[in-house]
Structures are given as structure tokens and as C-alpha cells.
Amino acid sequence: MRTRVAAAVSRQAFLLLVCVGSLYPIWFMVSTALKHNQDYVLDPTGFPSHATFHNVWVALHDLPVPHWLLNSVIVTVSSVAIATLIAMLGAYAIVFGEFVGRELLLKVNVVLMVIPPVVLLVPMFVLMVDAGWINSLRSVIVFYCGLLIPFSVFFLVNFFRTVPGELVEAAVVDGASPFRVLRLIVTPLSAAAIFTLMVVNAIYVWNELLIALVFLQDENKRTLMAGLTLFQGRYNTNQPLILAGAFVSILPVILLYLSGQRFFVRGLTAGIGK
Amino acid sequence: MGERVEPAARALPAEGRRRRRRRPVWPYVFALPTVAAIGLVFGYPLVMVVRDSFYAGSANFLVYVGTANYRNVVADPVFVTSLKNNLKLLATVPVMTVLALAIALFLNSRIRGWRAYRAIVFFPYILPATAIGLAFSYLLQRNGTLNTLLRDVGLGGIAPDWLGSAHVVMFSIGGVIVWQQLGFGVVVFTAALLSLPPEVSEAARIDGARWWQLQRHVLIPQIRRTIEFFVVIEAITVLSWVFNYVYVLTQAGPGFASSVLEYYIWNNGFQNGSIGVASTVAVILLGMASILIAVFFRLRGRQVQA
Numbered sequence: 001m002r003t004r005v006a007a008a009v010s011r012q013a014f015l016l017l018v019c020v021g022s023l024y025p026i027w028f029m030v031s032t033a034l035k036h037n038q039d040y041v042l043d044p045t046g047f048p049s050h051a052t053f054h055n056v057w058v059a060l061h062d063l064p065v066p067h068w069l070l071n072s073v074i075v076t077v078s079s080v081a082i083a084t085l086i087a088m089l090g091a092y093a094i095v096f097g098e099f100v101g102r103e104l105l106l107k108v109n110v111v112l113m114v115i116p117p118v119v120l121l122v123p124m125f126v127l128m129v130d131a132g133w134i135n136s137l138r139s140v141i142v143f144y145c146g147l148l149i150p151f152s153v154f155f156l157v158n159f160f161r162t163v164p165g166e167l168v169e170a171a172v173v174d175g176a177s178p179f180r181v182l183r184l185i186v187t188p189l190s191a192a193a194i195f196t197l198m199v200v201n202a203i204y205v206w207n208e209l210l211i212a213l214v215f216l217q218d219e220n221k222r223t224l225m226a227g228l229t230l231f232q233g234r235y236n237t238n239q240p241l242i243l244a245g246a247f248v249s250i251l252p253v254i255l256l257y258l259s260g261q262r263f264f265v266r267g268l269t270a271g272i273g274k
Numbered sequence: 275m276g277e278r279v280e281p282a283a284r285a286l287p288a289e290g291r292r293r294r295r296r297r298p299v300w301p302y303v304f305a306l307p308t309v310a311a312i313g314l315v316f317g318y319p320l321v322m323v324v325r326d327s328f329y330a331g332s333a334n335f336l337v338y339v340g341t342a343n344y345r346n347v348v349a350d351p352v353f354v355t356s357l358k359n360n361l362k363l364l365a366t367v368p369v370m371t372v373l374a375l376a377i378a379l380f381l382n383s384r385i386r387g388w389r390a391y392r393a394i395v396f397f398p399y400i401l402p403a404t405a406i407g408l409a410f411s412y413l414l415q416r417n418g419t420l421n422t423l424l425r426d427v428g429l430g431g432i433a434p435d436w437l438g439s440a441h442v443v444m445f446s447i448g449g450v451i452v453w454q455q456l457g458f459g460v461v462v463f464t465a466a467l468l469s470l471p472p473e474v475s476e477a478a479r480i481d482g483a484r485w486w487q488l489q490r491h492v493l494i495p496q497i498r499r500t501i502e503f504f505v506v507i508e509a510i511t512v513l514s515w516v517f518n519y520v521y522v523l524t525q526a527g528p529g530f531a532s533s534v535l536e537y538y539i540w541n542n543g544f545q546n547g548s549i550g551v552a553s554t555v556a557v558i559l560l561g562m563a564s565i566l567i568a569v570f571f572r573l574r575g576r577q578v579q580a
Contacts, residue, residue: 007485009378018377019394019468020458026398028419029409044412046420083311090308097301105305112316112573114507114567116514118536119560120315122543122552123322146315149308178300207402209518214544225404229522234409239412246405257400 026250033244040240055244059231064220065245071216075137075223076205079144080198086145087152088194092182094153095160097167106157112150118210125214135218136218143211148201159193160186199256206253224249323560326553336549343554353555356533359444363512363534366448366455371505373452374459379489381460382467392464396457403454407522410450411437414523437524440531445518447532451512459504466500467493499573506570514563535559 032040033055034048059065093099094106124143125134133139163186171181187194212226219230231245311543327343347353377395381388398406413419414436421433436446470493478492494501517536520526526533526541533541535555543552 008385011383011385015377015385015391017379019391021453022398025409025413026401026451028413029405032409045422086307086311087440089304093301093304093308097304097306098297099301100303102305105309108312109308111567111571112312114321114510114570115316116510116559116563118514118517118539119323119556119563120319122326122549122556123319124315125316125543126322126326126549139377143315146311149311149315153308178298178304203400206521207404209402209404209521210540213521214540221282225402228404228408232411232522241406243412244481246408249405250401253400253402257397 019242028083029243029246029250032240033247035240037238037240038210055240056248059241059244059248064222065224065227065231065248067220068222068224069248071137071221072206072224074214075140075144076202079141079148079205080201082141083145083148083152083201084194084198087149087156087197088182088187090149090153091156091160092178092186094157095163096178096181098188106153109150109153113154117147121211121214128215135221137216139215139219140212140223143215144205144208148204152197152201155197156190156193159190203253203256280470315579320560323553323556324546327557328548328550329553330548330550332547332549339550343550344558347551347554347558352530352533353538356535356538359532359534360513360516362444363448363451363516364509366452366512367505367508369448370452370508374456374504375463375494375501377456377460378463378467379493381464381553382493388464392460395460399457399461400453401454403518404522405521407450411523414446438501440528443524443528443532447516449521450519450523451516455511459508460503462500463497463534466497470496502569502573506566506573510563510566510570513566514559523565529570 028045031048032044034051036050036052038055039046039048039050056235060069066099090105092133120143128134128139133141133142167189168181168183171185172178176184207225208223209225209229212223213229216222216226219227222230227243228242231242233239326336328338328340330339330343331337352543377391381392385391415421416435416438419437420436421430424433434442435556437443474496475488475492478488483492514536517540518533520534520537521540524532526537535558539552539555539559542548542555
């Protein structure tokens with residue numbers, strides 16, 4: 001009995017330690033962001049006893065941060081919306097339709113899920129230069145959209161297969177067009193899965209750096225992540241200000257995480273199988 | 275794979291099919307945007323990157339040079355360093371796997387508060403590596419928090435320049451990667467453990483198996499496939515998905531000591547404007563990833579049969 005208690009205590013201690021380790025760097029970022037630079041220089045790790053939103057305020061008003069924020073929102077919302085729509089149509093065709101290459105299309109999507117995007121970067125860049133789209137948000141929206149589609153199709157196919165076939169069949173007998181069936185029957189039944197997918201995809205786009213860095217070179221056209229790396233060089237004597245920028249960049253992610261933690265877990269583990 | 279045919283057949287009622295002799299067109303229309311998108315973003319670039327690896331010059335003016343790019347790249351010490359660094363980062367995979375597995379097994383013992391623990395450990399995984407990297411770059415400075423802590427407890431002698439020393443820097447980057455990827459493993463492993471039938475563990479427990487014996491001989495073997503998947507996915511990740519960490523933490527420095535293949539591609543393709551060299555390294559990276567992707571599919575295939 002005593003050894004069992006000791007084992008339980010040591011397990012709790014180990015897990016607490018892991019949690020402290022997981023949260024400390026985030027705490028460091030947030031607490032530093034809330035400190036005046038003088039306080040930070042004197043005591044970098046101390047508790048922000050004179051907590052202030054001054055840095056966050058300055059970061060948010062320091063041009064071009066508002067542009068970067070807006071760019072990130074535009075890019076994230078449009079690429080996730082378009083990719084989800086395209087993937088819903090594709091997944092619906094794969095699950096409920098009959099066409100030549102159906103199996104192949106699904107298999108290709110599964111392969112493409114694991115292709116490293118950096119491999120596609122150079123030819124896409126050349127293509128965008130030819131199209132005159134460099135420094136235009138369109139370039140990254142198109143790229144992100146394409147990158148999101150394989151996982152989205154795979155994820156939705158798995159979910160659409162759990163939709164009862166009788167419902168779809170009944171609607172088809174009643175003369176509903178495939179688009180109506182997708183919109184009025186399959187989509188409402190898959191609402192939670194589609195939400196999960198959109199959240200996971202939004203985080204992917206929001207967090208992406210390399211493509212944004214290459215395609216959006218004009219300072220005003222950067223996304224927030226690509227902009228932050230400029231911040232890093234510009235204010236390297238004012239670390240609280242830089243971390244205030246980082247704090248702003250993780251806030252939307254934290255809000256999404258808190259709003260649907262269960263969804264996250266389900267969405268991000270979907271690719272790995274059980 | 276057979277079950278896929280069934281809902282499709284159900285979706286098309288037999289009488290409808292008889293009335294209209296020809297096959298419906300709508301599936302092609304629905305699938306077209308998907309095919310177009312992956313054709314543009316994956317198909318076209320995959321062909322072009324291989325082609326461009328045999329050319330030199332800038333985007334507008336390319337000259338065929340045969341395999342010269344490959345020979346030049348292999349002879350470039352920075353390329354060799356980058357490749358070695360990616361391979362070194364592969365060492366993070368067993369570390370994060372063992373750690374994540376240990377945490378998942380503890381959580382699976384229905385320890386009090388396991389959901390909260392899991393939520394906390396998972397949290398870093400979803401955060402942008404760029405923002406995380408900024409925080410770590412200050413924590414790991416020569417006079418940053420970590421070294422202050424080490425000096426305070428009398429270990430100042432071993433406090434290295436985490437990001438500035440060529441010998442230490444890859445350990446630091448690897449540590450940040452483990453820190454962020456750990457939660458993914460924990461979540462994947464707990465999900466797999468939760469889906470196991472309780473009877474087997476019950477039987478083992480009744481037979482008097484101790485905690486460690488139960489984990490080692492009953493639970494871990496049952497989630498072996500999930501562990502294999504995780505290992506392969508993380509191997510692909512550290513091979514081809516670590517640019518953010520390197521760019522924010524060290525800019526590949528000191529010198530090029532912490533360069534990785536992605537950074538090499540970015541630096542040559544977009545800083546030096548050498549499309550051919552960047553494409554060549556992209557093809558090499560794709561080749562390495564393909565080996566892992568093939569392993570991934572062997573695992574998937576086996577899972578489907580089971």
C-alpha cells in the first residue's frame with residue numbers, strides 16, 4: 001500500500017514537472033511582454049509586479065503591425081474558406097459519387113499529405129513571379145489553399161463515410177441535386193468535423209513562416225509571422241516589445257484552443273490513424 | 275478498402291441509374307477543383323523542381339547544366355553541414371517518443387487530473403514556432419534566463435552559449451523541437467491507449483502483473499503501430515519542417531553551424547537567387563523524405579489489412 005502511494009505521488013510529481021516545463025517558456029513570453037523594459041533588464045525572470053499593457057499597445061500601433069495582422073487574417077480566412085469548400089466537394093464526390101479515378105484521387109491525396117512544402121517552394125515562386133503575384137496576398141492564398149487540400153479531403157472522406165447512406169439515398173430519390181444533398185444533409189451532419197478541420201487549417205496558415213517570407217517581401221505585405229522576424233531585428237534592445245508582438249501573434253491561437261480543445265485533439269490526430 | 279464502394283452504390287438508387295443510362299457527370303464536376311488545386315500546387319512544382327535542378331541561372335534566364343548542380347552542391351561544405359544537422363535532428367525523434375510514451379502511460383493510469391495534464395502538455399504544439407522561437411532565443415542567450423539559473427545553483431561552469439556555440443547549438447534547437455512536438459505524441463498515444471479494450475489489461479492485472487510489466491508487455495505492444503506512425507511522421511517533420519526554429523533562433527549561425535536543408539534552399543534560392551541550386555537540394559530532400567513516405571505507406575497498408 002505504501003509503495004502504491006509513493007508511486008502515485010512520484011507520478012504526479014513527474015507530470016507536474018513536465019507541465020511546468022511546457023508552460024514556462026510561454027509564461028516567460030507573456031510576463032516579459034507585460035513588463036517595462038527597465039524592469040525586464042533588472043530582473044528578466046521576476047513576476048511582472050508592475051504589469052502593463054504598454055508594450056502590447058505600442059506593438060499594436062507600431063506600423064506596419066496593423067497591416068500584418070490584417071494580412072494574416074485575410075490570408076487565413078480566405079485560404080481556409082476556399083480550401084474547405086473545394087475539399088468538401090471533392091470528398092463528397094469520392095464518398096458518394098462514382099467516377100473514373102476515384103480510388104486513385106484519394107490515394108494521391110494521402111501521399112501529398114506528407115510531401116514537404118519546401119520542395120514545392122522554388123517552382124511556385126517562379127510561377128508567381130511570372131504571374132506578377134509576388135507581394136500580393138493572392139500568391140500565398142493560392143499556395144496555402146493547395147497545401148491544405150490533401151489533408152482536408154482525407155479528413156472529410158473519413159467523416160462523410162460515417163454519414164448514414166439511407167439519408168443521402170432518400171434525398172436522391174426525392175430528386176435532390178448532389179449539391180443540395182451536400183448542403184442540406186451532409187454538411188449539417190458533419191458540422192463538428194468541418195469546424196475541427198477549419199480550426200486545424202487556420203492554425204496551420206496562421207503559423208506558417210517560410211512561404212510568407214518568400215512570397216511577401218514588401219514590408220507592408222507581410223503576414224504577422226513574417227513580420228515578427230523583422231521586429232526581432234529592429235528592436236533587439238527592447239525584448240519586452242518583441243515578445244509583446246509574439247504575444248499578440250499567439251492570442252488568436254490560444255482563443256481558438258480554449259474554445260475547442262476537444263476539437264483540436266481530434267483534428268490533429270486524425271492523420272495518424274489508430 | 276471494399277467498404278468504400280458500398281455508400282457510393284447506395285447513393286445512386288438502382289432505378290435512377292436505369293432511367294438515365296449514362297453515368298452521372300456531377301462527380302467529375304465536384305472532383306475537378308480538388309484535382310486542379312493539387313495539380314497546380316503539387317503536380318506542376320514536383321515536375322518543375324526536378325527539371326530546374328538541371329539548370330543554372332536566375333528565374334528568367336536558365337541554362338541547362340546537366341548534373342553540375344548536384345556535383346557542386348555535394349562539394350559545398352555548407353550543404354554537408356546542413357544535411358548533417360538534419361540527420362542530427364533525427365536524434366530528437368527517439369527522445370520525444372520515449373518521453374511522450376512515458377507521459378501517456380502515466381496519464382493512462384487514470385491519474386487524477388489527467389485531462390488537464392494532457393491539455394497543458396499539448397498546448398505548445400499548436401503555437402507558432404516563430405513566436406516560441408523568439409521567447410527561447412532570449413531564454414537561451416549567453417546571459418539569458420537558463421544560464422542565470424544554472425549560475426544561481428552553482429553550475430555556472432557548465433553554462434554554455436546555447437545558441438552561439440557551434441558545438442551546442444544543435445542540441446539547443448533539438449531541445450526546442452522536442453519541447454514543442456512532445457504534446458503531439460502525448461495526445462496521439464493517449465488516444466491509442468484509450469481505444470484499447472480494457473479486458474486484456476484486466477486479465478493481466480488479475481494474473482498479478484506489476485505496473486511496469488503491464489505497460490511493457492501488454493499496453494505498449496498493443497499501440498506499437500501508433501508509435502511507428504508517430505516516429506515516421508516526426509522523422510519527416512525534423513527532416514523538412516524545422517526552418518522556423520532555425521530562422522528565428524540562430525539564422526543558421528554561428529556561421530552556418532546550425533543550417534539545415536530548408537535554410538540552405540531558402541538562402542540559395544531566395545537570398546542568392548540561384549534557382550538551380552535550390553531546386554537541386556529540394557530534390558535531394560524530396561528523395562530523403564520519399565524513403566520515409568514509403569515507410570509510412572507500408573505501415574498504413576499493414577494497418578488496413580489488419
